Every structure is written in structure tokens, then in C-alpha cells.
Amino acid sequence: MSLEYLLNDENEDEILAKVQEESLRHYRDFELPRMQNDSLGVSGRGPIDAGKSSGNHADPSETSVVLCTQVGGKAGALLYEGQEAKGFHLAAGTSYIYPTNFPIRQYQAAIVRSALFKNTLVSLPTGLGKTFIAAVVMYNFYRWFPRGKVVFMAPTRPLVAQQIKACYSIMGIPPDDTTEMTGIQAADVREKLWKEKRVFFLTPQVMANDLCSNTCPAELVKCLVIDEAHKAVKDYAYCQVVKSLSAANGIYRTLALSATPGNDINAVIQVIRNLNISCLEMRGEDSIDVAPYTHGKSVEQVVVDLSPELIRVKDDFMQVYERFARNLIENRALTSNIALLSKFQILKAMEKFRANPPRGMSASLIGSLVSDFTMCMTFAHALELMQIYGLRAFYRYLS
Structure with missing residues (x-):
């Protein structure tokens, strides 16, 4: 089904509009004559023909059938009972309410x-x-x-x-x-x-x-x-x-x-x-x-340098990280600048490597490199936590 078809399919959406039109017709042809009859003491069920006196009724064969129920007694509301809008309030349905106690946009x-x-x-x-x-x-x-x-x-x-x-x-x-x-x-x-x-x-x-x-x-x-x-x-x-x-x-x-x-x-x-x-x-x-x-936005970028303590921990951590990345770099499965790689980038590199490993590489070496990929993803995420959230988040993750 195309998007254009979905946007143009309004058959169901016209139902309430049609019911509103029906409510006005019902009020004109049935309710208004009924109220006139009640005021004159005239009994009867058909609507009064506009061209005749209030005492004469229209030919029942000329009246259409309207599915309605009345709730709340003789002065109560009329509800439409057709399946397309069952329970629709005919009087309330002639309009909708929009609040004006708020600024109108x-x-x-x-x-x-x-x-x-x-x-x-x-x-x-x-x-x-x-x-x-x-x-x-x-x-x-x-x-x-x-x-x-x-x-x-x-x-x-x-x-x-x-x-x-x-x-x-x-x-x-x-x-x-x-x-x-x-x-x-x-x-x-x-x-x-x-x-x-x-x-x-x-x-x-x-x-x-x-x-x-x-x-x-x-x-x-x-x-x-x-x-x-x-x-x-x-x-x-x-x-x-x-x-x-x-x-x-x-x-x-x-x-x-x-x-x-x-x-x-x-x-x-x-x-x-x-x-x-x-x-x-x-x-x-x-x-x-x-x-x-809407209001304009002013965005200012503030670069916060790492503290001396964080730099020291990062340098020690990178030595461990590089040991696991060395085999990957030597086999051209990963770029050399690992400090700038995200966990997602390493994951994509691993998927590419597994889908198309170098020709002639042994299965044992492939398995070893996949294990190194997994460790490097862990290290990359830990490094990201350290640089963004600090040592506490870094320590909790590695623990």
C-alpha cells in the first residue's frame, strides 16, 4: 500500500461530517415539528409538513427512517444509533469546542x-x-x-x-x-x-x-x-x-x-x-x-581538558589496549589510531573481517583476531566512559 493511497483514503474520515449533516436534518424535520406539536397539544409521530397547518401531519410514506434513541427523558438528548457512529450526540455534534482562554495559535x-x-x-x-x-x-x-x-x-x-x-x-x-x-x-x-x-x-x-x-x-x-x-x-x-x-x-x-x-x-x-x-x-x-x-538558539562549544590524573590513567590504560590491538593492526583488520575509534566502529570492522577474512589465513588465527576484536570493543567503551564521565564510571565498568 503506497503512502499516497493512505493519505487519500478519506472514506471513513467523512463519517462524522455526514452524521453532523444528518443531525441538522433530523432536528429540522423531526425535532422542531415535535416541539411545535407538544406546545399545541397535538399528538403524532410524523414531522409536520412546512406547507400545512400545525395540525396536519406529513404522509408517513414520505418520511425517512432515522436511527436515534433519546436519553434523559422527554427533554433529554438524542443519540444517533447507526453503526457508523453509534452513540453520537446529535445536538453536541453540530459543533466542536476550541478553548479561547489560551493564546490561539x-x-x-x-x-x-x-x-x-x-x-x-x-x-x-x-x-x-x-x-x-x-x-x-x-x-x-x-x-x-x-x-x-x-x-x-x-x-x-x-x-x-x-x-x-x-x-x-x-x-x-x-x-x-x-x-x-x-x-x-x-x-x-x-x-x-x-x-x-x-x-x-x-x-x-x-x-x-x-x-x-x-x-x-x-x-x-x-x-x-x-x-x-x-x-x-x-x-x-x-x-x-x-x-x-x-x-x-x-x-x-x-x-x-x-x-x-x-x-x-x-x-x-x-x-x-x-x-x-x-x-x-x-x-x-x-x-x-x-x-x-519559536526562539533562536545560541550554541557555544566548551572544550574541557582532562585533568593530570586522568591523563596518567589514560596513558597506562592505552598500553594495555594497544597490546590487544597490535595483532589486528598488523593484519590490517584495524586502523592504527585506536584512541579515536568508538566501540561501534570496532564492531563494524569485526563484522567486515568475519564476512571476508584475508585469503589463506588459518582458522585459528581468525578465531584469535575475533577474540582481540571483542577485547578492543570493551577497551574502547571503557576509554569513552573515562573521558566523558570520569574515573568512577570507568572503574565500575571494568569491575
Whole structure:
């Protein structure tokens, strides 16, 4: 599947827009006539024809069937019950709320609108408001689906706790409807929370386990926010959660957040596929709509010389290091300036040597040189620790 196809596949993403249009039609053709009937004391189930008096009803054969349920009594809310957006609040769904008690940044407003109606991967540099975007999207799905569940996943518990505090301060989702779930909670406790609460902050491992055990009502999940989305590769728990929700035939919105979605285009495409993303919203510090909110950086390089004591220890250590490197240098398996080689560079040199050893070299010599490579990798790492962190880290590593 190509990236272009993924970005252009918007059939599912148009569902909420269509439901909003349906809600307006339902209000015009059904709710408004019903309220007029109630005020006039007229009973009946069909909508009033606009061209007739309030006492006459339209031909039932001309009315369309709308799948709706009413909650909270006669004056309660109407919820759409079609499979494509089950439980959608028809009145709340005519609009979305964006906070104006914070400075309005146009790039955030544009990304929020996109994320409300499309499965979106948001890539913003750290500190430019990914959590703000997530809080706004979560709050609107909290409004739109009164019986639905909104889930925020982060890879570690400290990140989960950090996001809870941020979301409270931004949009004020009622704390009584919110909970943090952890793996140390008993299964029956989490099952009760899934029934009673509506907004959940948890790690993907907990979510995956509860979906596997049917503790989490997959069909009620309406919004899934994924922090550090670049981790959604191979069989990471994020991927397991999305697969389980998709297998349950649920209709839900995905918002994925990451400062660095991937090291290359293939990694980004893998994240897009694994999370069913259809829209990319990517900004850098030099983006036109982001630049006004970033500050210039002044980087000054400070070179710190080694102390006389460290120089003495380094000189003694290099004598030992050179004894193990001598055979490698003589057999042209390693360069002579070993003090500048990193552990990774030595590893690559060893892999190259093992893949294509010199012609005519005996197996015993090859084995001896591979052992020397292994020792040199240890020495290179120890030398790096000494020069960066000092003698204590150097000593602990060699101990």
C-alpha cells in the first residue's frame, strides 16, 4: 500500500461530517415539528409538513427512517444509533469546542480541526503544544459520545501522570469521569473502572491486556490518543491495541503524537500503516506558521581538558589496549589510531573481517583476531566512559 493511497483514503474520515449533516436534518424535520406539536397539544409521530397547518401531519410514506434513541427523558438528548457512529450526540455534534482562554495559535487550530475528522499523525517539535491538541480533541469526543470511552496511552507511567495533569488544566474534563489505570490494579478493579469512567489514561500494555481479556469494551472506544507514536512498530503494544480495536469492528478516531515519527520514510510509513493513519500534520521549528512561536538558539562549544590524573590513567590504560590491538593492526583488520575509534566502529570492522577474512589465513588465527576484536570493543567503551564521565564510571565498568 503506497503512502499516497493512505493519505487519500478519506472514506471513513467523512463519517462524522455526514452524521453532523444528518443531525441538522433530523432536528429540522423531526425535532422542531415535535416541539411545535407538544406546545399545541397535538399528538403524532410524523414531522409536520412546512406547507400545512400545525395540525396536519406529513404522509408517513414520505418520511425517512432515522436511527436515534433519546436519553434523559422527554427533554433529554438524542443519540444517533447507526453503526457508523453509534452513540453520537446529535445536538453536541453540530459543533466542536476550541478553548479561547489560551493564546490561539493557527497551526494548533488547523491541526485540531484535521484531527477531529481524520486519523491523524501529528509531528511537532517538543514544547509546541502536542498535549494541547490532544486535550482539545479528547474533550470534543467526550462531548460527542456521552456513552463512549476516550483513551490516552503513553509508554510509561510517569508520562501518563504528566499528561493527566496537562489535560485537566487545558480543557477541564470532569475528574469524576477520569481515571488512571495501571497494571498493579486487580483485574476486577479495572473492569469496574471501564464500566464507570469515560476518560482513561494508561500504558498500552494495560490496554492490550484488557482488550485481550474483554475487560475493556472495545466497541465503546471512540477516541484513541497515542503518545510517542514512533514506537508503533513491529509488535509493540500500540500495534496490538489497534489490531484488537479494529477486530472488534469499532469506529473510533486515532490521534498519534510524536516529535520524531521515524528515522526515515520507511519507518514513518510503518507507523502510518500500523495505526491506520490517513492524515499527516508535520511541522518543524522553521515552518511558517510555527516560526513566530519559536526562539533562536545560541550554541557555544566548551572544550574541557582532562585533568593530570586522568591523563596518567589514560596513558597506562592505552598500553594495555594497544597490546590487544597490535595483532589486528598488523593484519590490517584495524586502523592504527585506536584512541579515536568508538566501540561501534570496532564492531563494524569485526563484522567486515568475519564476512571476508584475508585469503589463506588459518582458522585459528581468525578465531584469535575475533577474540582481540571483542577485547578492543570493551577497551574502547571503557576509554569513552573515562573521558566523558570520569574515573568512577570507568572503574565500575571494568569491575
